[in-house]
Amino acid sequence: MNSPKPIDRRRFLSGAVQAASLLALAGCDSLSQSDWFPSLMGNTEKLTKKAQRALSSKRAMAREYTEADRSVVFPANGNSNPENPDYQAMVTKGFADWRLEIGGLVEKPASFSLAELRQMSSRTQTTRHDCVEGWSAIATWTGVKLGDLLEHVQPKPEARFIVFYCADPDEDGQKYYESVDFDEAYHPQTILAYGMNGQALPVAHGAPIRLRVERQLGYKQAKYVMKIEAVESLDAIGDGKGGYWEDQGYEWYAGI
């Protein structure tokens, strides 16, 4: 009944710990590739959304900063100059012929030119943009409240989501799109911004208009918005997950 020397025991234990962690890591990688485990983990999103909505009032406002807090360089993530000839033609004409179409499940479909949007009452807010990657940047956005536009077109009672169709395609030609529900759509800080830091919204940041949903992560802030639709379900759009990044595995609820 001789005990092994402590040094042998330690070497054995550290070897065992290393082997166990390698196995555990390989196990986690194969779980990530499985169907059932990500789908189980996907329930977290619903729980998080319910909990966050329960904890925050519908009208809870994202913090607004001062102009002095603005980022000197605001990174233009995603597409910064859409490879789309139709879009480039609009840029050349200064978006003079561009019209924002709002349709789908609405009583009165309508379209607005950039000049018409600029004449409507506007909101200016200096807010923080939180990218899903982890960085933050601050800028001042000016635009028309999405809620005001929706009052014009009057969504039908069965409409549950507002979908934004954009002009920027990826390398495969898949165009960006995003969606929000009515809680976010009618939030006072949810605007379609045509101005950034007191200037016209630059192409790199989504000219002529981009969405600002200030209580959500950066990928919700769709740039190059061309068309808006009220829908009952997201299933038939794109891969059915409600947005370009959502179709690639990111959460539709982007509050965290």
Add this chain to the structure above:
Amino acid sequence: MQEQTPNTESQPERIYRHTLPVRIWHWTNAISLFILIMTGLQIFNAHPALYWGDRSDRDKPLLAMRAMKAETGEITGVTTILGRQFDTTGVFGYSGDKVRGFPSWATIPSGKWLSMGRQWHFFFAWILALNVLFYMTYGFGSRHVKKDLVPTGPDLRNIPTAVKDHLLLRHETGEAAKRYNVLQKLSYLGVIFGLLPLIVLTGLTMSPTMDAAFPFLLDLFGGRQSARTIHFVTCFLFVGFIAIHVSQVILTGFFNNIRSMLTGWFTVPTTGAAHEQSETH
């Protein structure tokens, strides 16, 4: 910690050391912290830099991991901490022929996969949070926190001796081994009432919706990017705690300790005996 088996000369004394709720709490933490740390590093790798304040000013990181290409074509990993640069090729910035913050052995999933890392992270964050609720209810309800964790007056006076004993790898035997020693008590209290709330709150401060609901979070931590930095530092305080905790588990009788955390039953090391001898082989 009170029940005792009949103690005879020939048999070492065994006590029921860890109650079932404590054992559940322990192993749920062990698994979720392991996963939260490694999925956290996966998320960090999406933007391997830290800042202070509300914004990420790319020219003023507190810490940044980058890859740099020399004119010869050689790629190195460079870590910048408070303006000082370190060559960390193979570990931080560039490892396994890939540009990445932390190396693949430190992240879940091992490859670059932010959306999957987030799914794991939030799933286990919920498990950790529910586990904390469960433990707090039990810990205060059953007076476990007060009885077993809060140091007594003699405990506190004994700190210098306890530090010395730990440094000399001398461990308690007999009656003293039936309770947590004062350094154990303080480190458990620090983790439970310091690090855990800190990591949860700084995590929530990174959520734009939570910042709208509870703007004081931003003031408490000095901005979203500060909160992210504190979250990262707290993560490594957990890593430090785990390293010391596991080494103490090994040094004071690995199998006896593991068995007591699995079954509750702990064999009390006897006076004068080396700490390894109380184990059965």
